[in-house]
Amino acid sequence: MKKIINSRPEIKESLIEPFRKMEDILSLSCVIGDSMERANIMRHDMKPKAADKKIIGPAVTVKLTAGDIVDCLDVFEIAKPGDVIVIEAFGETETSIWGGLMSGLARNAGVVGAVIDGSCRDTDEAKMLDFPITAKVCGPRAAHTAYSGRKEPLEINVPVTCGGVIVNPGDLVVADEIGVAVVPYNNLEEVYEKAQKQADMEIATREEILKGASVEELLAKFGRI
Template sequence: MADDLTEQLAALDTCAVSDALDQLGLTGVALGLSCLTGPARAAGRVLTVRLIEAAGAGPSRQHLGTAAVEAAGPGDVIVVDNGGRAGVSGWGGTLALAAVRRGVRAVIVDGACRDVDESRELGLPVFARAAVPLTARGRVAEEDWNVPVRICGVAVTPGDYVIADGSGVVFVPAARAEEVVAAASRIAERERLMADQVRQGVPVSQVMGASYETMLRERS
């Protein structure tokens, strides 16, 4: 079940969270991913899957992703390390259906996925590098799940937080999540006030003056 911090994160957007990471000297933006199932927003705790080339995997005991789906709970986000492979799927329609039945909020794939139309019809946001029809069978296999992975160069650990929307995907280390969410909330509030000023007719050059350029240096 989603915790309070997840709900606070879900009320933000990736841009505010990215700015908060910058302010705190942290990294977490996974460049190159976008939502393939239409406009969507999602936030939750991470449950990971790591894939490798099938030739080096040995006999497969289970299809990739199935263990993570069966372990997932409402509010989780399944994150698949497909090694950035854009020519082979690391996620598909039957997995999407099973994930929705478990209450999974979204799926993030560093690489390609398939059955995008099915995921869209199910209402499951899928963020990935590309969509392809090529099956994973005989091409990639699950090496492990619920283990540390790297997504677009970002180190991600099970239990970390993630937020994804039209601007991209941002991971937040669990150990710093409360601090990041607090900083992002302050940034979002400041930008809301700036937007109010623009609506009131204040020149945008004044609203986005010298203080805007240095606002991420401020911690309060």
């Protein structure tokens, strides 16, 4: 058995806040993914299971062990307001590692969402709490921790693989109804500049389409559709 709990990395909120202000941008995960030339996009089956709201924030990562899924309650000692909890659960579909009480604890801690490469449950409670969860599946079987009392093996704030993407502590997670994109922390400024430029162009293109512009006119003006 092992338990590894690393401290939360230092994160400049000034690098995160501009992305939070993009919350109203349509298809935000697509815009972010395009700005990284289609890299760092999670698998298509990572979809919202609870509250209908975007998830935007730096990752606090959790790595579980295949075949021995435990509750990750220790993460609440690390997470800070604005964080996103990202869990590597090896795509486990029959054991849920996040439930309604976890959603309540996360909301109280100021966590803005959870992204789980595995299963969650109690999604009705999460909706009541207005807490967003993106996961591979949802199902009623709980982890064994409530019965065994065991909370390890568990690793917190280590590199994880979630939805086919490597996520490091502090990387930016952007999840919406379409999917999930992850921006490496060291690339935040570059990606934001590209994403905002693309978002502005898409808004302008959308307006031209509503005015009746043709494909040729759009390509001539914007260079892409």
